[in-house]
Amino acid sequence: MVVVGLSVTLLISTISHIHIVSSLESTRVLANQSGNYTFVKEWGSKGTGDGQFLRPHDLEFDKDNKYLYAADRDGNRIQVFDQNGTFLFKFGQKGQGDGQFLVPYGLDVDVRGHVWVADRGNHRIQQFDGKGNFISKFGNLDGHPSSEPGKFDNPRFVEVDKALKYVYVADSKNNRIEQFDINGNLVRIIGKSGDKPGEFNLPTTIEMDSKGNFFVTERGNERIQKFDSNWKPLLSWGTKGSSDNEFCHMEHIALDKNDNVYVTDPQSDKGCSKQPRVLKFDSNGNFITKFGSYGTEPGRFIDPEHLAIDNEGNVYVSDRSNNDIQVFSPITISQNGHSQKEDKYFSCVSTNELNPPEGTECGHKITKTIGHANNLYAR
Numbered sequence: 001m002v003v004v005g006l007s008v009t010l011l012i013s014t015i016s017h018i019h020i021v022s023s024l025e026s027t028r029v030l031a032n033q034s035g036n037y038t039f040v041k042e043w044g045s046k047g048t049g050d051g052q053f054l055r056p057h058d059l060e061f062d063k064d065n066k067y068l069y070a071a072d073r074d075g076n077r078i079q080v081f082d083q084n085g086t087f088l089f090k091f092g093q094k095g096q097g098d099g100q101f102l103v104p105y106g107l108d109v110d111v112r113g114h115v116w117v118a119d120r121g122n123h124r125i126q127q128f129d130g131k132g133n134f135i136s137k138f139g140n141l142d143g144h145p146s147s148e149p150g151k152f153d154n155p156r157f158v159e160v161d162k163a164l165k166y167v168y169v170a171d172s173k174n175n176r177i178e179q180f181d182i183n184g185n186l187v188r189i190i191g192k193s194g195d196k197p198g199e200f201n202l203p204t205t206i207e208m209d210s211k212g213n214f215f216v217t218e219r220g221n222e223r224i225q226k227f228d229s230n231w232k233p234l235l236s237w238g239t240k241g242s243s244d245n246e247f248c249h250m251e252h253i254a255l256d257k258n259d260n261v262y263v264t265d266p267q268s269d270k271g272c273s274k275q276p277r278v279l280k281f282d283s284n285g286n287f288i289t290k291f292g293s294y295g296t297e298p299g300r301f302i303d304p305e306h307l308a309i310d311n312e313g314n315v316y317v318s319d320r321s322n323n324d325i326q327v328f329s330p331i332t333i334s335q336n337g338h339s340q341k342e343d344k345y346f347s348c349v350s351t352n353e354l355n356p357p358e359g360t361e362c363g364h365k366i367t368k369t370i371g372h373a374n375n376l377y378a379r
Contacts, residue, residue, distance in 0.1 A: 037278075037291045037315065037328040039299030043085035044324035048075060051087040056318040056325060058106045058157075058252070059308035062113050062130065068308065069107055069115055070318065070325065076101045078117065078132065083310060085325065091132025096122055096143050099134035106157035106170070106205065106252075106306075116158045116167065123152045125169060125184070138184030139169075147174050150186035157252075159206040170203045170216070177203060177216065177231075190231050195221050197233035205252040209259040209283060217263070222247045224261065224285065237285035241272070244279065244287045248272035256309040259283040264304040264317065276301040278317060278328075296322060 044053050054074035061068050067088065068081045076094035078101075081087055092101045102121030109115055113130035123146070124139030140146055145153035153173035160167050166187065167180045175193035177200070180186055191200045201220025208214055212229035223238035238247050249272070251264040261283065266276045277292035292301050302321035309315055315328045 036289045036331050038331050040314065040327040040329050041085060042298050042324050042326040043081075044322075046323040050090065051079070051081075051085075053079075053318075053320075053323040055320040056305065056323065057104070057320065058306040059254075059316050059318055059325065060107050060109045060115075061308055061310055062109045063111060065310050067109075067130065068316065069109060071104045071107050071117070071306075073103055073105060073320070076104065078104060078107065078115065078128075080132075081325075083314075085327075089132065091128065098137065099126070099128070099132075101126075102143075105155075108158050108160050110160040110164060111162050112164070114160075116160055118155045118158045118169065120154050120156060123155060125152075125155065125158050125167070136184065138180065145173065149189060150178065150180075152178070156204045157206050159208060161208060161212075168206050168214070170206050172202050172204060172219075175200045175202065175220075177206065197225070197236065198227075198231075200225075204250075207253055207255050207261075209255055210257070211259070213283075215253060215255070215261060217250055217253050219250060222250055224253065224263070224281075226283070226285070235285060237281070240269075242267055242275075244290065245285070247279075251304065252306045254307045254309050254315075256313060257311065260288065261285075262307055262309060262315060264307055266301070266303050268303065276304050278304060278307065278315065291328060299326065299328075301326075 043051060044056065046052065048054065053072050057071040057073045059068060059070050065083055068083065070079045070081065072079050077090050077092040079087065079090045092099060092104065094100065094102060096102065101119050104117050105120040106118040107115060115128045115130065117126045119126050122143050124137050126137045127135040129135060140151045147153060152169065152171045155169050156172045157170040158167060164182055167182060169178045171178050177190040178186065179188050179190060191198055193199065193201065195201060201218050203216050204219050205217040206214060214227040214231065216225045222240040223236050225236040226234045228234055237245055240246060240248060242248060247263065247265045248267045249269045251266060254262050261281045263279045265279055267273045275293050277290050279290045280288040282288060292304065294300060294302065296302065301319050303319055305318045305320040307315060307317045313330050317326050
């Protein structure tokens with residue numbers, strides 16, 4: 001099932017001297033518009049079929065946004081979609097053999113298009129080509145957790161640098177980051193258990209920004225730490241709570257092309273708001289905006305897990321309880337005070353239909369007028 005959010009008004013520029021103005025009623029966009037982001041579409045449901053999920057987790061695009069890789073955690077497979085949510089292919093099944101998984105959790109796509117998967121239940125990292133063909137593995141080859149150097153206890157995330165020199169693994173239950181060369185040989189261990197700068201309590205995600213800095217989330221400390229390229233601590237932000245710079249059962253992060261940091265925050269622990277959300281910060285931890293609330297309707301979350309940002313700034317969020325992926329797009333404020341956005345999903349019309357045949361040429365853009373800025377945070 002794919003659900004697409006429509007705009008209130010479509011304003012279309014001249015096409016061969018023909019003006020078209022089409023008003024489409026939609027309460028969904030207004031009801032799910034908050035924090036300068038608006039709901040666009042969703043796909044997925046509970047199941048084992050193509051495009052269905054059993055607790056979807058990490059999402060990662062390749063560098064060209066051709067493929068969106070989704071870790072189907074309890075389905076023990078990786079599913080691959082295009083930007084519009086169309087299922088393309090899948091790989092993996094439950095097991096301990098090469099190319100098999102036991103709770104695939106986090107993944108990364110390197111600059112070559114190779115896919116690296118943190119195979120959490122098998123306590124190892126596996127590498128595949130972009131089509132899902134197995135290449136290599138390293139970590140615990142016996143399938144049992146270990147605290148020995150170069151081995152893992154529930155690894156939750158893997159990150160490969162752009163130079164294809166190093167691979168970094170969030171060794172979650174050992175409360176450390178392990179650095180390997182590209183062939184899986186241990187280089188060094190970073191951090192230890194604790195709450196001081198450079199220490200970790202259940203690290204869950206590693207992300208690198210455009211300058212080579214590292215960002216690490218910690219479930220146990222409910223914070224994000226930022227490090228330089230040599231893993232020197234620079235700053236941190238967050239503590240347990242429900243304010244705009246606090247987290248409650250925080251999950252994961254993703255960075256956009258401007259190095260802004262997006263966080264999935266379910267707010268699910270006792271004493272917290274129970275209003276799941278996505279928060280956005282700049283690279284120094286300054287709060288920018290947030291969106292989301294509790295529910296099963298499009299644009300709402302029960303348990304937001306991972307997220308990915310495409311090259312156009314659209315935010316893709318997996319919800320492991322709703323078993324879906326939702327897409328949100330940024331809203332800009334025009335000079336007249338209305339919130340507007342160009343919608344790539346409705347980027348071309350002909351003179352007589354809103355869904356032209358493939359290949360129709362149009363010389364215009366569609367602008368969606370969503371509402372006045374005073375109503376931007378309506379739910």
